[in-house]
Amino acid sequence: MAATNDTALAGFYERLHSNRMMGLWEMFSAYGRNVRDGKLAEPAQIWRWRDVYPLLMESTEIALDPRAGVERRNLVFTGKDAGLGSAVPTMGCGVQSLLPGESAQCHRHDAAAIRFVIQGKGAYTAVEGERLYMEPGDLVLTPHWTWHEHCNEGDEHVIWMDGLDSGFSMMYLKAQAWEAYPERRHPEDHAVGYTRRRVGTGLVRPVGRIPEPTLPLIYPWAETRDELLRQKEQKELWDPYDGFLVEYVNPATGGSTLPTLSCRMQLLPAGSSTKSHRHLSNYIYRVFRGNGWTDVGGQRLEWEAGDCFIVPQWIWHSHTATSEDAFLFSMNDQPIFEPFGLHASEAAD
Ligand SMILES: [Fe+2]
Numbered sequence: 001m002a003a004t005n006d007t008a009l010a011g012f013y014e015r016l017h018s019n020r021m022m023g024l025w026e027m028f029s030a031y032g033r034n035v036r037d038g039k040l041a042e043p044a045q046i047w048r049w050r051d052v053y054p055l056l057m058e059s060t061e062i063a064l065d066p067r068a069g070v071e072r073r074n075l076v077f078t079g080k081d082a083g084l085g086s087a088v089p090t091m092g093c094g095v096q097s098l099l100p101g102e103s104a105q106c107h108r109h110d111a112a113a114i115r116f117v118i119q120g121k122g123a124y125t126a127v128e129g130e131r132l133y134m135e136p137g138d139l140v141l142t143p144h145w146t147w148h149e150h151c152n153e154g155d156e157h158v159i160w161m162d163g164l165d166s167g168f169s170m171m172y173l174k175a176q177a178w179e180a181y182p183e184r185r186h187p188e189d190h191a192v193g194y195t196r197r198r199v200g201t202g203l204v205r206p207v208g209r210i211p212e213p214t215l216p217l218i219y220p221w222a223e224t225r226d227e228l229l230r231q232k233e234q235k236e237l238w239d240p241y242d243g244f245l246v247e248y249v250n251p252a253t254g255g256s257t258l259p260t261l262s263c264r265m266q267l268l269p270a271g272s273s274t275k276s277h278r279h280l281s282n283y284i285y286r287v288f289r290g291n292g293w294t295d296v297g298g299q300r301l302e303w304e305a306g307d308c309f310i311v312p313q314w315i316w317h318s319h320t321a322t323s324e325d326a327f328l329f330s331m332n333d334q335p336i337f338e339p340f341g342l343h344a345s346e347a348a349d
């Protein structure tokens with residue numbers, strides 16, 4: 001019988017749904033025909049350092065007790081419109097604190113992670129038995145399924161930002177394996193600097209036996225800063241939408257930082273502004289230095305050093321640095337879109 005009146009239609013939908021089907025048109029009416037234009041209720045999301053830091057300090061008073069599940073002191077930023085423990089649907093981020101003398105159990109997991117160092121010296125992250133000593137502004141990679149641990153040998157309180165592809169790997173793909181190393185610490189299998197010596201730092205790379213695609217790497221702040229300051233002297237390198245911008249590449253492949261994540265650092269000289277654009281990739285920003293504001297979907301996010309904010313996908317945005325040069329660290333999920341030809345961007349003018 002043709003579904004020609006309300007009663008008949010209701011019966012049709014009931015039979016359809018009870019057989020675990022739905023009309024494609026029902027999806028369109030639920031999401032809107034152009035999903036890209038689906039606006040978030042509140043695109044502006046920022047975690048200000050002046051709110052985060054006191055809570056992180058308070059967390060240092062909680063005793064570490066692995067039996068109670070308190071293995072490390074990480075505060076995870078929970079974004080609106082994102083899944084459990086995610087800042088944006090594909091990625092998670094937060095801050096972690098390691099007091100002098102503390103260490104974290106060696107472990108590995110499917111999710112790939114990055115650390116961007118905020119404060120303190122004397123700690124290292126060891127990846128696959130190679131110690132990567134961390135200083136403020138350094139970027140450290142712990143690629144997926146690599147053994148990693150943290151240890152603070154110094155006398156300073158060390159804090160870093162964690163970033164993970166956890167929304168994508170754990171929530172979308174259900175790649176949720178996690179394993180503790182049989183001992184608390186992994187043997188020190190390699191001397192400091194082993195991976196950088198093996199694969200170089202980007203200008204040349206070994207030919208022939210290409211190393212594995214994911215590597216335990218550290219990108220020292222001094223190198224990133226010097227590259228951006230060199231760019232600043234060459235006005236033709238100014239990108240109208242991102243200012244002076246570098247990507248942390250995999251020196252073995254020339255590809256993105258990790259298969260699922262791209263990390264970047266941009267320099268916005270004092271008083272400069274970028275033009276507005278939007279893209280399908282999601283960005284998590286952390287202000288390393290400077291102050292200014294970012295217009296996200298018409299909302300003005302004022303930021304200063306230490307603040308963390310989100311630019312969700314397909315939202316118009318532009319940046320302005322105010323009284324001093326601003327260095328913005330960011331991570332994005334563009335490498336997930338690109339292999340499938342799904343990435344898109346649009347400029348306002
Ligand atoms: Fe981990």
Ligand SMILES: [Fe+2]
Pocket residue numbers: 241277278279317
């Ligand atoms: Fe952008």
